[in-house]
Amino acid sequence: xxLHLKHLVRVAVVLALALASFGVAQTDIDFAVWNYSLDxxxxxxxxxxSENPDVDVTLNDYTWPDYHDTMVLRFRGNNAPDTxxxxxxxxxAWASAGWLAPFDEACPDLTQYAADAANYAVxxxxxxxxxxxxxYYADTISFLYNGAILEEHGIAVPETWDDVLQASxxxxxxxxxxxxVYEYGQELPNFFDAFVAQVYGRGGDMxxxxxxxxxxxxxxxxxxxxxxxxxxxxxHDIMELVPHETDVIRTMNTGQHAFSVVYNYVxxxxxxxxxxxxxxxxxxxxxxxxxxxxxxxxxxxSISQAATNDADKREAACQFIEYMGGGDYSIATRWAAxxxxxxxxxxxxxxxxxxxxxxxxIDVDLLREQVASARTGTWTEWTSIWSAYFRPLLAQAMVGExxxxxxxxxxxxxxxxxxxxxxxx
Amino acid sequence: xxxxxxxxxxxxxxxLIPVFLFTLYPVAHAxxxxxxxxxxxxxxxPFVGLANYASLLNDSTIWASLRNTLGFxxxxxxxxVVVGLGVAYxxxxxYPGRIYVRSVVLLPWALPGAITAVIWIWVFxxxxxxxxxxxxxxxxxxxxxxxxxxxxxxxxxxxxAHIWAQFPFAAVLMLAALSSIDSTLYSAAAIxxxxxxxxxxxxxLPQISTxxxxxxxxxxxxxxxxxxxxxxxxxxxxxxxxxxxxxQIWKQSFSMLNFGNGAALAFLTALLSxxxxxxxxxxxxxxxxRTDDE
Numbered sequence: 001x002x003l004h005l006k007h008l009v010r011v012a013v014v015l016a017l018a019l020a021s022f023g024v025a026q027t028d029i030d031f032a033v034w035n036y037s038l039d040x041x042x043x044x045x046x047x048x049x050s051e052n053p054d055v056d057v058t059l060n061d062y063t064w065p066d067y068h069d070t071m072v073l074r075f076r077g078n079n080a081p082d083t084x085x086x087x088x089x090x091x092x093a094w095a096s097a098g099w100l101a102p103f104d105e106a107c108p109d110l111t112q113y114a115a116d117a118a119n120y121a122v123x124x125x126x127x128x129x130x131x132x133x134x135x136y137y138a139d140t141i142s143f144l145y146n147g148a149i150l151e152e153h154g155i156a157v158p159e160t161w162d163d164v165l166q167a168s169x170x171x172x173x174x175x176x177x178x179x180x181v182y183e184y185g186q187e188l189p190n191f192f193d194a195f196v197a198q199v200y201g202r203g204g205d206m207x208x209x210x211x212x213x214x215x216x217x218x219x220x221x222x223x224x225x226x227x228x229x230x231x232x233x234x235x236h237d238i239m240e241l242v243p244h245e246t247d248v249i250r251t252m253n254t255g256q257h258a259f260s261v262v263y264n265y266v267x268x269x270x271x272x273x274x275x276x277x278x279x280x281x282x283x284x285x286x287x288x289x290x291x292x293x294x295x296x297x298x299x300x301x302s303i304s305q306a307a308t309n310d311a312d313k314r315e316a317a318c319q320f321i322e323y324m325g326g327g328d329y330s331i332a333t334r335w336a337a338x339x340x341x342x343x344x345x346x347x348x349x350x351x352x353x354x355x356x357x358x359x360x361x362i363d364v365d366l367l368r369e370q371v372a373s374a375r376t377g378t379w380t381e382w383t384s385i386w387s388a389y390f391r392p393l394l395a396q397a398m399v400g401e402x403x404x405x406x407x408x409x410x411x412x413x414x415x416x417x418x419x420x421x422x423x424x425x
Numbered sequence: 426x427x428x429x430x431x432x433x434x435x436x437x438x439x440x441l442i443p444v445f446l447f448t449l450y451p452v453a454h455a456x457x458x459x460x461x462x463x464x465x466x467x468x469x470x471p472f473v474g475l476a477n478y479a480s481l482l483n484d485s486t487i488w489a490s491l492r493n494t495l496g497f498x499x500x501x502x503x504x505x506v507v508v509g510l511g512v513a514y515x516x517x518x519x520y521p522g523r524i525y526v527r528s529v530v531l532l533p534w535a536l537p538g539a540i541t542a543v544i545w546i547w548v549f550x551x552x553x554x555x556x557x558x559x560x561x562x563x564x565x566x567x568x569x570x571x572x573x574x575x576x577x578x579x580x581x582x583x584x585x586a587h588i589w590a591q592f593p594f595a596a597v598l599m600l601a602a603l604s605s606i607d608s609t610l611y612s613a614a615a616i617x618x619x620x621x622x623x624x625x626x627x628x629x630l631p632q633i634s635t636x637x638x639x640x641x642x643x644x645x646x647x648x649x650x651x652x653x654x655x656x657x658x659x660x661x662x663x664x665x666x667x668x669x670x671x672x673q674i675w676k677q678s679f680s681m682l683n684f685g686n687g688a689a690l691a692f693l694t695a696l697l698s699x700x701x702x703x704x705x706x707x708x709x710x711x712x713x714x715r716t717d718d719e
Contacts, residue, residue, distance in 0.1 A: 072465055178569075184574055186660055241571060254553060392661065392664060399663045399664055410485075
């Protein structure tokens, strides 16, 4: 019995020493994500760990609807993740609260990658002139059309919003109920983003350089475009309003509609041969309007301020972010080629693997042209909560429940109220 | 005897502690929040008195939500009770397989709100919904109706989905009430020459009126606090057409991250519920709740 006990003690001591030495060698970091394609995320992590055996990455995943609130609560509860996905609309609030670390201080070597990224993405990842991320995923909002329908009716691809209206009226005359499918979900940020993209297409702006709202000026492109949308719904009745982008995919594939405005990944789904009956008929056009510009956005990898308190952890986190969003862009390439995820790293437009995969569903060169002129949104500490207030106003005006002037003036007043609350001017 | 009187409070403690922890404390905390500026993105939580309540009362979208909630409740609650009574009658009838029918009828009530919404979106969807397809086949419409994006049609659609989800519960309770009626009362009424309507009016209705009152109160509370089906079907739109108060509570708290306003609105909604209950109880004859001994 005494012998057994002695053995057990020896084994315990050896195990403890092994574990202790193992712990000293390893740096643990955690990585918070929303739960898109977790199998690929986990596989990427394993590849990183095999190349960096001294770093152990723990994945924490949350659903997309819960992600923002969970992260806010984690930051406020002093339980910040070391590395995480961040959305462009959250950056100003999170950075100003001191929750995220700027790369200049935390990972200075990573700032070099900004040179390879699309302008709108760099802007999305920047707060007060400091870079806070490397791109995980980026996309632009595009104007889409059904090429087969336009060809059948002898209609040219619209260049302006007046062209869109005339083409829609022609299709309506030919028996198509609602030529334009519009994602109309007032609780979805996409609903606001799509509106801004159309305003950019006209060459307009929502705000001036001093963050004063200009969209409530009747001469402004935003005001005029909301008027256009209202008339399209209430007067010309050319719009099929659907609650979600997934409905756009199904609805466009009925063959009863010709136009839509959505993110490019929706075009990828619409042209997916395995699931969609009219795959291959849908194409990208430059956003109608005098400027042909659109809105782009980036989601990105960031490092928390908390992770920088420990030098080993900070270094491991920077290594990990570089592997995921920089380096030879192998991870971004994988997302683009395997999942059709958009990217901000411009060299990927030349990558044969990406071009081969994307040529099946989009004109890559035209997309490149659209990306080159894409602009960022106006992201402030209060943009996301203001957008939640403004979206229902847009929705009301679109269906004629309020005038364009009422919606725009009310939105402008609330913007100024939030700005004064947060910045005091 | 005195010792027993002192210890009896200890015996109810196991019940009082959870009530305090899970009811009184959250309510008190919400009240505290409603009197403070609790905006996640702004630093600190300063005391602001009734400013959150004042800001809500000055917000036109809150008034629009109040009007929607009143309209929704006044339509949905009574119709749910009436449909429940009708279905209870069907379930009471004697026919082969009625035990299975009773089980199936309960299904809509057992489904989560999000699933109910998905089902009804498939029915009301403007492009590929069953309803437009059926109406087109029947030659009633020649163009698809925008059920979920035209204000009046959207209000109708969410009310239908809500009633569909709620009527089974009303039916089951009504079935219990109908089953407990003494059959000799119907025999006596028949001997007195009462027809079917008179038997319902003078025998059935008095016997189930208490249940009707209770169900009306319950369905009113459910309608005032309804959230999930509407949110999933229309997101409160188009515009504010289907935005209900409960949805605004969520929106103020989790979309606009203003927990102070959210808590204040929750208290205003609770007040509205109390007013509804008081009005219903005031409108119901007191005899309904009197026992035979009184």
